Amino acid sequence: MLGRGERRNRAEQALHQLRAVLNRALGAAAGERERAEALKRQLEFEQSVQRIGLAQASRDEDILERLSDPALAAVWAKITADRDTSYAEWHRDGLGAVRDLVAAEATGPAGRPWEEWLGRLGDDPGVAAPRLWRIGTAQVAHAGPEHGFPLAVPLLDAAHLRLNSAPGSRAAVDAIVETVLLRMLSTFAPGMVRLHLWDIGHLTGPLPNLHPLTAAGLMVVHDPTRLDDLLAHLAGHIRKVHANAMRVNRTSLREVCVAAGRRVEPWRVAVLFGNGERMDDEQYRELNRVARTGPDAGVHLILVDVPVSANSPMETVTFVDAETATSSMTGPGVVVRADPPAPPAIVGRAAALIRDDVVARRGRPRSFADLLPEVLGQESSRDELRTPVGFDEGDPVEVVLGDATPHALVAGPSGSGKTNFLYAMLGGFAARYPPSELELYLLDFKEGVSFAGLTPGRKDPSWLPQAKLVGVNVNTDREFGLALLRYLAQELARRAEAAKRQEVTKLAELRDAEPDRDWPRIVAVIDEFQALFVGRDQITQQAATLLEDVARRGRSQGIHLVLASQDIAGIEAFWGKPAVYDQCTLRIAMPKAKRVLSTENTAALSLPRWHAVLNHDSGVPHGNETAHVPDASSRGTFDALQHRLWQDTNTAAPRLFDGAHQPDLTGAADFTARKGPILGQIIDVDDRSATLRLDPVPGRNVAVIGTATADALSIMDTAVLSLARSHVPETCEFHLWCPVEAMAEHVARVKQALLRAKHKVEFRSGEDAGKLAEVIATLTEQQTDKPRYVFFYAVDAAHQWLEHKQPPLMISGLDRLRSLLKNGPSARIHTFGWWRGISRLKDTLGFSGADDIGAWVALDVQGADLSTLAAGQFVDWSPRPHRAVFFDRSTHSKPEILIPFDTSAALEAS
Template identity: 65%
Template sequence: MLGKGERRQRALDALDELRKALRLALGAAAARRQNAQTTKDQLEFEQSVMQLGLSRARLDPHITELRGRPALARTWDKVIAERDELYRGWHPEGPGKLRALVAQAADGAAGLPWPDWLGKVGTDAGGTAPELWRVGTAVVEEAPVHDEFPVAVPLLDRAHLRVNSAQDGRSVVDSLVESLLLRVMSYFRPGLVKVHLWDIGHLTGSLPNLQPLTAGGLLTIHDPTRLDDLLADMAGHIRRVHAKAMREGETSLRSVCVAKGERVEPWRIVVLFGNGERLPDEQQRELQRVARTGIDAGVSLICVDVPLSANSPLETIVFTDPQNATTSMTGPGVRFRPDDAPDGSLASRAAATIAQDLIARRGKPRTFDDLLPPRLGTHSSRDELRAPVGFAEGVPVEVVLGDATPHALIAGPSGSGKTNFLYAMLGGLAARYAPSELELYLLDFKEGVSFAGLAPGRKDPSWLPQARLVGVNVNTDREFGLALLRFLTEELARRADAAKRQEVTKLAELREADPEGHWPRIVAVIDEFQALFGGRDRITQQATVLLEDVARRGRSQGIHLVLASQDIAGIEAFWGKPAVFEQCTLRIAMPKARRVLTETNNAAFSLPRWHAVINHDSGVHHGNQVAHIPDASAKGTFDRLQTRLWETWQSAAPKLFDGAHQPLLADASDFDEPTGPLLGQVIDVGCRAAVMDIDAVPGRNLAVIGTATADALAIMESITFSLARRHPAGSVDFSIWCAVPALRERVTRLAKILTAIGHSVDHRTDEEIADLVPASGERPRYILFFAVDSAHQWLERKQPPAMRSKLDDLRALLKNGPANHVHTFGWWRGVGRMKETLGFGGVDDIGAWVALDVQGAELNAIAAGQIIDWSPRPKRAIFFDKSIHSSPDVIIPFDTVGTE
């Protein structure tokens, strides 16, 4: 056993060993900590040097002090060695490569020295913009040789630019911005770039050498207190351009322009001069939104001393002193200097040259011919219809009808130029789309003939080849507008059925699936369309339903409505039914127009004459485009185009419905080979004749009812002439009876015409009518009885010995005659008089009737249970055939003058 002293010694030895191990461990830890701290100091020192740049770091007192420490001195030497190694590789090739890069990416005025381009007018059409724009030169501060190379920044369609000035260095920044803008303006054809200038500290005076651009509208100086308005205008412009690009099937304005090979919308450069402080929160947020979305819409920002950070490409130039700066394109180790700016007078003259060129080109009067393409009918309507209607600062402004903007609403008070606008639009469309691509249905409800010239006339035999129907003076014939809507609804159903068979949904897809089919786009123009809804009646109810249906479904089937009105404020039929107006996303407001745009959009109130607001965004303010509309209705404008189109395409003439004129019987489509007696022209899209079926069955007689003598005679004569034309001469017998002396001359003339044709005529007047019952047989006989009620004094006489009246014979004739090929066409001057003639139950023997100046309520008793909604109008009648009609057709009696 160890003694007590030995154990104590061992314990002390172990404790010494432990102390020794601890001293070694603590020493190693301290050494490692010191090494880590030294490494950290070296890295932080290297980072500081790199951030400052070697040249500035050499002069920096804090860096100089740190270089006195051995560890950091070694780091300094390492950075110098690395720099020397880097610059040995940079110097021979670097500047040359950068010069070549800038020369390639910034051609012409975008990169050349200003003496090479200043004062010259650009010619580039703006399909694409240069990738870079030169702003100055730079040198690598620590390079062995200060070999300058050009510095250029992206701008249009690619990035925004932020410039921070140094104290007392604003003039240098002004020169840089001015030179950059002059480069851009001198590169493109004048008018393709527009500059908006806002300076927080100046009402005027910013960039004074560019002031001549204001004369051509290329430079707009904004009130320093109205930045909100500028940002709102740009936001609205961005939304409008984005919507336009989407309609083109593209995602940005740049891609639209690349596809077309030219600039379709000017670039906007917004230059903001601030004071280094952040804008108020709402303005800052709006500026950020413009920065984020503007590039795709052709809007670029140049912000001077305006804090900006955007989720979009943004380059910066930061001045460290009035002459030197760093840029995000080159990094902190490169010293940038702006190019020397041209003398102020030279810059001012160059700006004036650009503005004057634009003014001179705009000064050329914009006429209707400027709306027309070089070649007629070369466009396809597969996806949409597009045509210019006017000009904004010399640039064409288009209307588009397609899936995105299916229907148009046009408003303007009398004399505002609405009709002229319609002609400009129709001319632009007709010149671009052949009749196989576009069909027009044109209806004018006001008392006028706005569209009459589009159909053949006595003075001008030409017509608009795309027009399939022209309706004028329709102000009292609301049924014609209803008929047009029915036709469009039927066409919608036809196209929908075809699309279903082809398993497609849109017109463009249907045309691709059925290339041999005839599927043009249809545009129905209804001027003063509110007349359709002028009464609280059946027409208003039906028109409302049909118009909503066409408006809702027409977009997919290529059927477009253009609804025009002097004032749409009072259309009661649409109160609470916004379906039509919501579909009319294309809005056109003439000067002083009301309610066509949104309630807060008052752009139309201040429009000068010959101008219009074109808005493809349902009338909201940001969609406004103000266009000058050239004269399209004067002699030598639309009429000359129509003649060219007529000579180019020999299409069928459009049907013409003129509510102010009676159609000629001889011109009726069924007159040459009538299938039955023609009564008048039905008010419908086909302008067809009303024809009665006269098969050998009971009831096939007709009554003409009313006191309108001229119209009644016209209908009776139309019946006679069409029946005479239906049968070969001598193959049919006519009986013409008239007991009114005042009508005898005209009726006698009718009988003589039939005799001259070769038909057998039984012509009776006065008491001779008492012997009215003709022999019946297989040979057809038609009885034309004029003013039946005037013969009652003879018809009611009873003859002995049977004491039977000729009225009984007439009733028997009406009852039994049709089955024996004997048909009676009688004219009574009132419903009550007709009932008196027919007797109890005799109404059933009149299978059809035409009513003239008779109120609808009087006709209900002879309408087979139908409720007749009819108010008499001059030169109009209603035709009801119990065998085919559920409601009467409104007809226009034919003009029979000259018919034989």
Template identity: 75%
Template sequence: MLGRRERRQRAENALARLRSVLGLALGAAVGGHEQALLHKRQLEFERAVQRIGLAKATRDREIAEQLTDPALAPVWERITRERDDSYAEWRRDGLGAVRELVAAHTPGPAGQPWQEWLGTLGTDPGVRSPRLWRIGTAHVEHESPEHGFPLAVPLLEHAHLRLNSARGNRTAVDSIVETLLLRLLSTFTPGLVRLHLWDIGHLTGPLPNLHPLTAAGLLVVHDPTRLDDLLALLAGHIRKVHANALRAGRTTLKDACAAAGRRVEPWRVAVLFGNGERLDEEQYRELNRIARTGPDAGVHLVLVDMPVSASSPLETVTFTDAEQASSSITGPGVVVRADPPVSASVASRAAAAIRDDMVVRRGRPRSFIDLLPRVLGQESSREELRTVIGFDEGDPIELVLGDATPHALVAGPSGSGKTNLLYAMLGGLAARYSPRELELYLLDFKEGVSFAGLTPGTKDPSWLPQARLVGVNVNTDREFGLALLRYLSQELARRAEAAKRQEVTKLAELRDAEPEVSWPRVVAVIDEFQALFSGRDQITQQAAALLEDVARRGRSQGIHLVLASQDIAGIEAFWGKPAVYDQCTLRIAMPKAKRVLAQDNLAANTLPRWHVVVNHDSGISHGNEVAHVPDASSRGTFDELQRRLWREVESSAPRLFDGAHQPSLLTTAEFATPRGPVLGQIIDVADRAAVLRLEAAPGRNLAVLGTATEDALAVLASSALSLGRAYAPGECEFEFWCHVESLRDNVLAVADALHRRGHTVRTRFDASIADMAEETCPGKRFVFFYAVDGATQLLERKEVGAVQSGLDKFRSLLKHGPAGNVHTFGWWRGVARLKDTLGFGGNDDVGAWVALDVQGSELNQLAAGQLVDWSPRPHRAVFFDRTTHSRPDVLIPFDPTSALEER
């Protein structure tokens, strides 16, 4: 019984203890809960104070009511105590640091009071911009303004600025905008900052003190009803700047300016005054696109009462009344005030001074010298070729040939200034790039000598050092244009092979891989290039194929085409090769030019004379830049630059091909050291003559075909005189046969010239022609038979009792003579007459021929199965040697006069 009571007592005691513990725990929980609720109230109170700021909290009715709660009073005391401590620390350390920071990043007009700089002209070249621009002052609420600091915001190259005015009062906002714009204009050289103003509520334009700038084009006030036009203008400019930067291998305009060491494009600052209402959806989207992409392209917005997305780099100042504002850069609790406004008269005079300076700069007529750099020949063509081509209201407009714009298409009717443009381009390039950086190949298909002055002349011995080839009067010699394209294709293959060897893909990389090798950029200028496609023949087909190949692959290997024409609309073969047109992303349109720009781009229609549209974006309208091109072709312009470069730069003279002049035999290199008979000048990039290979082998005779007497005599004379130089007296002998009396004087002149050199020369002008020479000779014997078909009757006559006629003997001479060192040079006035002379199976006895006024269809049977695409023209010939040629060479017969007179 006792044991049971004891156990019960212990159980009751344990239960009592449990009740006590549970009571204590419950009490602690209630107390903790109450403490947590109190702490929560204190935190919420502190948060509310911080949210609205301590200064505003002292005036806030709700905060005042909460302070009657004894539990919140300690929080208020702590906040005010910390504020006092922070303010003391701020006054001691922070305020000075902020002032120093702003001063360091707002040099000159960017941060100084306007009284210290307004009215003076800016001199900063604009390579880099101040990071911050002062707009007013700021101080912590409930602090004295003397403890304030200057407030500056980022703008150029960094951000945009948004200003929200107090309802019904825009005075402070207008003051900030006007002073800020004057700071920008007064910091940089006039012209480096361009302003656009748009105000939804002002027909006459806002900020009247700045309107003097409109006369110099530094300020454009836009129609309040045409916001779309302004947004399209800014968007197009952003696209153009980005395209130019990418062509230069940069991602932003800032990088492009830093690389160039100068401002390559002015800043555009657009000030838009709204009414607080959001724009329509399309305008709002376009404005936000400009805000996002503008800073990298040098386009910045100053928005007044204009809602815009916060996703762009944007600083905001919002006025709560006529004088006070808050800003995003300082946060809540800081009062912002605008600086005192600029005096209206002083602001107007400052704007007028900037305008006048700009007018003076532009008022001076731009000349050729303005296209040139201060120091000649110092730029590298590793990445691209760049030169100033003209000016837009005093601002330079550049032309770029590089990876992004590899080729250029130039179009303009006669008299529009196309030749002057080409000289401006060539002068600018030659002044910037040495011959090691740039090689020029220049062809002019029209009748004239526009490029001839780039080579040595009788009056001016200078030449353009960068020029390697100059072709003028090439209008009838399309083969020369074809030869240039073939040369460029070969050079392209050579560079591609070197790039493959070095495992690179671009010229810049190849130059880095092989610095010891000269890899200049090549520019081929072909004026009136449509002449290449003027016929439906093999030349047109081959030229179109080669042009397409060079246009497509030249980009990566630094070979650039500049194709100029009066009108490219009707070039059938050219339009059949869209790859050529597509690769010509640089388009230059003279006044009234057709088809060179995009179809809907009509900018060329309204151009004044001596102006051009330069477009690096395949002719699309937003890429248009209008430039006035200075006079570059008058005396004292390009010619003076050429003479200066010629004196200062070591180079070899370029080759001149002049289709209007017959080359002199005496001056050709092959005549100076002949290896055989020189027949004529080959129409080719290389300055070389056609030389017939003579050896003791069958068929080593030459036939001259055609009725063009002057040219036939020139070919025969050149052959004889060059052989006279190739052999010493006694090593060979000459025989001249001619039965045509009218040719006698010419034959005797050639014979006399050879005789003066000591050679044995025999002539036949009578019936003795029919008595053939011996078919073998211990030395060399050269028989020149003039007008063979004119002596047919003599050759066909057979003496009584004779086994062979003279014609039989002549055929035997042609067949067996070459093996016996006897070679015949004969002139027949037609293919049929040659075949009559040779007889059946005799074609192989004449292994080479020069045809003059003979149609190609007649020559096919003599060309060993080759198709001869040849149309005769004056003073031109086609040469074919079946032992060496896969296709005929077109020749210009030499003028042998000076060689005949040589003593």
């Protein structure tokens, strides 16, 4: 156990050791602090030298005074040594690399001396611009001229250029601006670059050597007091370009042009000369918006003494005296000088040459041929349909139908060129997109044949290969317009189901998912579409609902509507249903058109003839494009294109529905296919006839009702001839009864047609009318396995004989006829009777005989009188020439409208 003294000694030793360690630590910390403070001074010194540049630092009194500090002097020596080493390396390797870079990226007029290109027309198509544009020369401060290099900056499709002047430097500033503009104008084909000049201090405009360009519209000198108008114009153009780019899923105009393989929109370059003062707040905000969004839309600014915020892609050149400047590309240690300008006379001649070329090309009258591509049928409709329809100062103006602009409204009074515009649009589409990419359904509610030429005719056998359906003279057949809308709704449902199956949402994705199937885009053009809604009836209600549905959902499935009208106002069917108008974001206004554009947009009121306003932004003013539409409907224009396409394409002829003509029975698909008894043509998209099933069950008889003799005979003839065609000769019997002598000759022709087809026929004319009761009795008593068909013409005319009761049973011929109607179908005896009025039919049938007529066709009979024959439902029918209403209670839920056939050719051919 240690003693007290020993413990004290050991504690003192430990304390001594601790003090020694702490002293050493404190000394080291002080040294580290001194070293840290020295390093901090050195870094701050180095930073200040680098901030102002070594050249300026060598003249800075504060910097030179601080060199008395050995630590800072060492830093200075290191910086100068590194500079000398780096500069030597850069001079050896980097200077050549910069020159090579400018030579590679600023090709042709963008970088070469003006003597090599000024005065020659550019030929670059403008798909993509050079990455750099030369603005002068640069060299490191205090270095010899052999150390100079060309200075080029990014501009078109990339950035803007800002120039800040100094006293006496305006000549150098103008030289940079004029030369870089000439480089652009001389690189690309004339017209690809459009200039806007604004100078706050000059009423006559700056850059006078370029003023010849104004005569061709390539340069616009703006009023110094109307900067607002210029900024609004640029902003509106940016919005339009961005909207067009988004339609094809692109983010910039450059991407659109690269994908299209051509320049679809000229570059806009606005040169603004200010005075160094900031403009008012609203103008400043608008200018900055243009600066931020302009490059992606092909809009660029060259600003001279115009303040602008720094949050936009922009290179800056700041003059420090009359001749030298610094630039944001090279930093403060590099001196920039403008290239010497070209002589004014040479610049003026070059500008005049560009002007003359544009004027000469525009001076040639634009024709329908200019709307067509060099090679026909080579484009894909996967994403959209696009075609030029006219020209604005020689530049094409396009119509686009796609996801962003799915449907179009076209309006213009009679004689304004609406039909010509439709032909220009259809011709452009047909020339670009083959039938596998585009299908057309065309309807004209006018009393004319605008689209009839797209189908085979007597003089021209060609047809438009993309056309699937053409309807003309349908002004009284609104049911056909309704049938087209039903067809589009069904096609929409079919595509939606396929998209759901593939788990996609739009046509482009569906085509990618099912590349082996044809999914063309569909365009339905309905001229004078408002005729669909002229009445307050079921057709109007159904058409409004279907049209709204197709307009709303067709966008994603590649179904597009083009609705044309003289005036779209006042369609009551759309009150409270704005979807159709909202979805028609493409608006086309012909001269004097009203209401198709937005209410504040009056551009169409001052249009000259053969012009149109195209607007892809729902009619708002900033979306206006004015186009001169060439003649597309005269001989040698559209018809010549159609003939070329027809010769090169193997497609079936489109279905033609002409409401002014009765269809020929021999051309009916169901007649040719021998599908059994037909009665007339159904008003439908497909070539479809009203057909019957004559099963051996009660009620399978047919009544034709009305006084329209020609139409009634047509329906009876159609039934006879189609039955005869569907039976093998001698496998059935025909009984023709005609108690009216005036019709006997016609019925005799029917008999001859049946005999030529080698069928057994029994014919009873008016002279046999008194024997009809016996004929009916004999017919019902005969036993045979063959089906028998009775065609009883003008049944009501035979009542005077049929009502007579014969002794001894006192059974009248009318009783026998009623028995025939009731029991005949079960014995395979089917009666087709024609009664000249609904009351006369009821007289024949008696109190309980309505069920014996399973199908009927009514001609000039009001719909209200037909309810008892249609299971009590209201029949929405008003008689009109050469139309009938058909109802078969075994298959129909509601009546259909049919058109009697022209049977004259069939009677002769049978």
